[in-house]
Amino acid sequence: MQKEQIMMDKMAKIESEIPVQKDELIRKLRNKLERNNEKLRELKQESRSLLTELDEAYKALRKSQEELVIREKLSVAGGLAAGVAHEIRNSLNIIGMSVQHMQNKFLPGDEMREFTEAIMNKVEKLDKVATDLIHFARPHKPNLKKGDIHKILDGVLSLVKFKCVVQNIKMVKEYKPELPLIMIDKELIDQVFLNLIDNALWAMPKGGKLIIATRVSNKTNFIDIKISDTGCGISKSDRSCIFDPFFTRKDSGTGLGLSIVHRIIEEHKGFINVESEVEKGTSFLIRLPASNSKRK
Numbered sequence: 001m002q003k004e005q006i007m008m009d010k011m012a013k014i015e016s017e018i019p020v021q022k023d024e025l026i027r028k029l030r031n032k033l034e035r036n037n038e039k040l041r042e043l044k045q046e047s048r049s050l051l052t053e054l055d056e057a058y059k060a061l062r063k064s065q066e067e068l069v070i071r072e073k074l075s076v077a078g079g080l081a082a083g084v085a086h087e088i089r090n091s092l093n094i095i096g097m098s099v100q101h102m103q104n105k106f107l108p109g110d111e112m113r114e115f116t117e118a119i120m121n122k123v124e125k126l127d128k129v130a131t132d133l134i135h136f137a138r139p140h141k142p143n144l145k146k147g148d149i150h151k152i153l154d155g156v157l158s159l160v161k162f163k164c165v166v167q168n169i170k171m172v173k174e175y176k177p178e179l180p181l182i183m184i185d186k187e188l189i190d191q192v193f194l195n196l197i198d199n200a201l202w203a204m205p206k207g208g209k210l211i212i213a214t215r216v217s218n219k220t221n222f223i224d225i226k227i228s229d230t231g232c233g234i235s236k237s238d239r240s241c242i243f244d245p246f247f248t249r250k251d252s253g254t255g256l257g258l259s260i261v262h263r264i265i266e267e268h269k270g271f272i273n274v275e276s277e278v279e280k281g282t283s284f285l286i287r288l289p290a291s292n293s294k295r296k
Helices: 002-105 112-137 149-166 186-202 257-267
Strands: 145-147 169-174 182-184 208-216 222-229 271-277 281-289
Touching: 002 112, 145 149, 145 186, 149 169, 149 182, 149 186, 149 208, 149 222, 182 186, 182 281, 186 208, 186 222, 186 257, 186 281, 257 271
Parallel strands: 169 208
Antiparallel strands: 145 182, 208 222, 222 281, 271 281
């Protein structure tokens, strides 16, 4: 009887310990599951970081490839442009002098002067094309000095102000105050802005909005200049070609403007990108390295 009682006590003790062991086992399993979940979260975070880095590396590689292709095209086209410009200039000089000599023989009011003046106008236009070719083929090295981007932009905008009024285009300036001075060739950067703004106005013949924005870039020691319009936009197929030499959709364009713009920005150690949507507008983003000098 005593043995049975002892056995029953042991069984009762074991039964009483079972819930405790069960709870302890569940606790250990939960802890292990939490540790595994934490490791899984860390692995997911590392995977996301790696994917982000891989995506950024891919974009940088693709951008470098595109820049290399453009550079090679510019190099080949530059040699061609130099030869063509030389031949055009030689012929234009002879034509211009001959027509000018003929025009001097006609009295004011003579109807023949209309023809000679029309020829002279065409000669001047072709001379401009030749000049563009020469600038494209033999660009001069930038003469870098500290400059104020806002002053250059204001100068260009003053030139197109009347055209904006005529075309019913609203001009909006979103300048970042206290923008740092940057090392630039003022003449070349002026050419960049004039070309991009002129293209923007061409894209808005029936009116729209021209937005010029500046800011300190989210990249160290750079500033951004964004020129946007609400015009006809650029198709996806054309966007890949707009910096190619001689590519244009303008009836009277030479197709060298944006090629020269690209080269100038590149020579300033900067970058230029374009975003566009057909019938909604286009934005050119220029990123230029800033100097350490602040505006005074």
